[in-house]
Amino acid sequence: MKVIKPQRLGVLTRSWEYRGDFYFTVSILAFFPFESPSFLLPEVRLWQLLAEELGRDLAFDEVMPKPSPELLVTGSACPAGGTPQPVCAVRVQLGSVDKRLYVVGDRVWDFGGPSKPVPFTRMPITWSNAFGGPGFAQNPLGKGIAKIQDAQGKEIHPLPNVENPKTLLKKPEDRPAPEGFGAYDITWPQRADKFGTYDKRWLEERFPGFADDADLSLFNVAPKDQRFEGELRGDEPFRVENMHPDHPVQTSRLPGVRGRCFITQKTKDGDVFREIPTRLDTVHLLPSAGRGVVIFRGTTTLSEDDAHDVAHLVVAAETLGAPARSIDHYREVLAGRLDKKRGALLALKDSDLLPPEAPPEVPLPDAKGSDMDDLSVTKNLQERNQRKRLEKELEKSRAQMVAMGLDPDKHVPKAPEPEKVPSLEELPDYLEAADAQVADARKQADDAMAKAKADLKETCAQAGLDYEKTLADTQKGGGGPPKFSAEKEMENLRLSREHMKAAGIAIPVDPKAPSDEELAQRLRTIEQQLQHAYWQFAHVYPEADLPDEKAAAALREEVIDAHRSGKGLGGRDLTGVDLTGLNLSGIDLEHAFLERARLAGANLSGARLSGAVLVRADLTGANLEGAELRAANLGRANLTGAKLTGGINLAGATLMYADLSGAVFDGATLHRVDLFEAKFQGASFAKVEAVMLNFVQVDLSGVNFAGAQLIKCSFLESQLDDVDFSGATMTQSVFVEARGERTRWRNAKAENLRMVKESAFPGADFLGASLEGSNLRGTNLEGAEMSGANFNRADLSECNLKKAKLYRATGIGALLVRADLTGANLTSANLMQAILQKAKLAGASFKGANLFRADLARSVGDKATSFEDALVDQVRHVAAPGGGAV
Structure with missing residues (x-):
């Protein structure tokens, strides 16, 4: 399910079962400040505040529909003026709810009654400060029910700090109801009595849903005197007294918005985009922070118990009383956010999903979600990068015009003047316009260049000059090492x-x-x-010019003499040197400039080349066995058939755009090597050691990684046909939209491996591999050989495992939810406590398998599905809709 939401709304979802139906509840959270309630605050600020106010152990919302709207308040009593007081009365009033509590400093029972309260400036209104204590079912967290030992080991009998002014505690034997503004725990009788009956019939027919006789008002978590009579509009005024250290009286109103919710539901007749009606059922105030949350809730029935049939969820807010936006508007918003080119940018455009935004009435410290909100104002990086790229292209065109003897002002357009800095909201439209402007300027420059070349050709013809040579001369230079000395x-x-x-x-x-x-x-x-x-x-600069014949010969002799005498050439400029076929073993060329050097067939074994620039060098068939190439730049180099073995160290090297076809890197160290758009056809990386290598949009077909150490490496949108990972260690490596047929992973150690976003490896060989804790969710592994593999606690949900072989494989606690195991062989597999909910098991064989406590709820098999001699004790089984269940 893909969620489309603005940054200033939160969203929580929950799937649940009741009386045989599947329900899906959506909670929309709008976070607002008391001082400017119409201005919604960023969701991220809500969770930061809740972590401070509620702590880690308390749930903010149970994401279930509430029969009655209710009010919750989290905070403390704060006597007016900040002066310590023994007693403080607090009050919260909103709509039909008007509640007062009496908050007292710490007291204990003395011989003559309660001791004098200890004055306080802040007293949390929590259940631990209300009446109760161990053994008191209505509030086991409280105080007052019994004696306790204080920090010094003295036995005392404390009184509660929070009481109802109408039922104040008068003697130790009193048992008043606990008082507070917060939610009751679900295990307390105020709620637990509504759970219903969970017996054998429920276990066989309704598990894991709620009991048929459950009273869903159990999800009204607030005390009864905090539930509203009738529905809330959403703009009601409220008043809070003595719950803020600086503001004894706080008045405000709810934000005056309504929640909208839409889903795309997958049905047998196709996708259906529809609305889920919502209602405001929870107001949660946090007075000490001057903030509040309203929760809009919508619930619908679905055909899947885990909402798998919901493809998209769109949530929004609209101004209360304003005309409602049409469903077509939200359908268009969804289409835009799903657009692969513009979707990420459009996600910044909250105005499509929120009411028109007016600035807050007063400055708010939490009005911004993050420092990203300042980026477009303070740095304007996107606009600057666009402009810099355009100016660079135009300047290049102007230089070429000058070289041709032409006036650049007549042929090259000027860069447009910078425009005003856009806001994040304006950024998508602004960048679209900027892209169009850059494309137009580039076209003008290209047209001007074409005309200039035509003029030059005509001029050369009239003067009897060689046009091609003249053009080549104008385009020389600009590359190579810096000349500055x-x-x-x-x-x-x-x-x-x-x-x-x-x-x-x-x-x-x-x-x-x-x-x-x-x-x-x-x-x-x-x-x-x-x-x-x-x-x-x-490697991204223009290429260097080659030296003339005389200079090239001198450079060659210099290198030969230096090697013969054992002299180092570290840092030397040897651009374009021709060392083809020479024996230069052990030579010192650290930090040397060797751009476009011709080293085909050269023997560079043991050479010291760390930090050298070998950009565009020809190393075809070169022998680099045992060489040091740490941090060397081999961008765009030709290493076809080169030998880089003998423990060669390439850590931190650059191989961008390099041709590595047929090269042998066996045993090399490749930590953090840049391999962007390199060519790998037939290369061998057996037993290499590599951390954080990134293979991005490359064809690795036929590459050998057998025995390699590939830790935290990434394979993004790459092709891996016939790649061999046998015996490799691939801990925490990631495959994103990677595909390959007949890949081999035999005995690989691939714990915590990740294969995501439509990766596909049909026919892969995982014989004896360790995939413990890995995530292969949704991967196509049809016909894979996984016999003897270990995928304990791995996630293979929604995988295509048709006709896969998992003989004697181990998948203890594995997730195989909705996995397609049609015709798969799981003979003698250990699937203890594995979850195979809704799996397709037609023709699958579980002969002799261990399915102890496995979950096969709503999985579907056929007559050919076999559980012969399988251990099926305590297997969970729930019939699938429409029959066909195993």
């Missing part, structure tokens, strides 16, 4: 001073200017920064 700049400065001195020109002295040493250090820092940027991003 701090040493050269300081040398130029020295020569300039000498020329001035020789010419008799006085050298000006600026007392604020840095010293030569300071200047040299600054220039060295700039040089290092430029080189670092090149090391990081050379």
